[in-house]
Amino acid sequence: xxxxxxxxxxxxxxxxxxxxxxxxxxxxxxxxxxxxxxxxxxxxxxxxxxxxxxxxxxxxxxxxxxxxxxxxxxxxxxxxxxxxxxxxxxxxxxxxxxxxxxxxxxxxxxxxxxxxxxxxxxxxxxxxxxxxxxxxxxxxxxxxxxxxxxxxxxxxxxxxxxxxxxxxxxxxxxxxxxxxxxxxxxxxxxxxxxxxxxxxxxxxxxxxxxxxxxxxxxxxxxxxxxxxxxxxxxxxxxxxxxxxxxxxxxxxxxxxxxxxxxxxxxxx
Numbered sequence: 001x002x003x004x005x006x007x008x009x010x011x012x013x014x015x016x017x018x019x020x021x022x023x024x025x026x027x028x029x030x031x032x033x034x035x036x037x038x039x040x041x042x043x044x045x046x047x048x049x050x051x052x053x054x055x056x057x058x059x060x061x062x063x064x065x066x067x068x069x070x071x072x073x074x075x076x077x078x079x080x081x082x083x084x085x086x087x088x089x090x091x092x093x094x095x096x097x098x099x100x101x102x103x104x105x106x107x108x109x110x111x112x113x114x115x116x117x118x119x120x121x122x123x124x125x126x127x128x129x130x131x132x133x134x135x136x137x138x139x140x141x142x143x144x145x146x147x148x149x150x151x152x153x154x155x156x157x158x159x160x161x162x163x164x165x166x167x168x169x170x171x172x173x174x175x176x177x178x179x180x181x182x183x184x185x186x187x188x189x190x191x192x193x194x195x196x197x198x199x200x201x202x203x204x205x206x207x208x209x210x211x212x213x214x215x216x217x218x219x220x221x222x223x224x225x226x227x228x229x230x231x232x233x234x235x236x237x238x239x240x241x242x243x244x245x246x247x248x249x250x251x252x253x254x255x256x257x258x259x260x261x262x263x264x265x266x267x268x
Contacts, residue, residue: 050139161243205251
């Protein structure tokens with residue numbers, strides 16, 4: 001029995017618990033397109049993953065840190081939302097062996113790596129995956145960003161983790177390609193976010209060597225500082241791109257919630 005090679009995917013996780021409420025910072029349908037994209041994600045995979053490794057824009061540590069918790073709880077790391085969104089459940093099991101293997105691959109590549117025996121699923125993990133994999137049966141391991149947020153370091157982390165794809169592990173980078181909370185619904189945002197999105201898509205879809213160079217220098221992109229005043233929601237993309245190997249990436253989803261262009265990308 002062979003294991004299907006899984007892709008690495010960068011996906012938008014929306015705003016807070018946006019898929020589980022009637023409104024969020026705008027009209028009720030603001031995140032419907034993103035929700036539909038996530039609902040259809042599993043059907044696009046070559047086979048059900050053996051496990052999912054999620055790099056979340058909501059977890060930073062001095063070293064790349066993988067959660068070895070066997071049954072991670074949910075971390076409701078958002079505020080100001082309806083009471084019912086703090087009672088959501090998603091009891092997916094962890095995978096301590098995979099977490100240790102991921103940390104080992106990173107350390108073996110000379111990268112800073114650690115494990116956490118207690119870390120749960122932050123909303124960058126459970127919110128999108130509760131939509132994409134509602135049955136919560138596939139083991140999930142959370143992996144932190146490195147606090148330096150160095151794009152080259154995170155590209156290297158993706159390259160180190162790439163062998164997991166051949167073991168049936170789906171690598172999910174959970175963030176946002178536009179993340180300026182003060183920029184939503186501003187008159188200048190459609191033009192600025194679109195310019196950045198066009199640049200980012202061209203970078204992702206470039207040959208691997210050029211892609212790495214462009215993503216490493218992402219701050220030079222048009223309106224980069226407007227799209228990401230702080231880059232923690234973009235940096236997960238670097239891990240997915242690094243894990244993508246030599247294959248060019250491709251944009252698999254785009255939308256404009258609250259007048260801001262966002263995209264999802266896949267590396268097969």
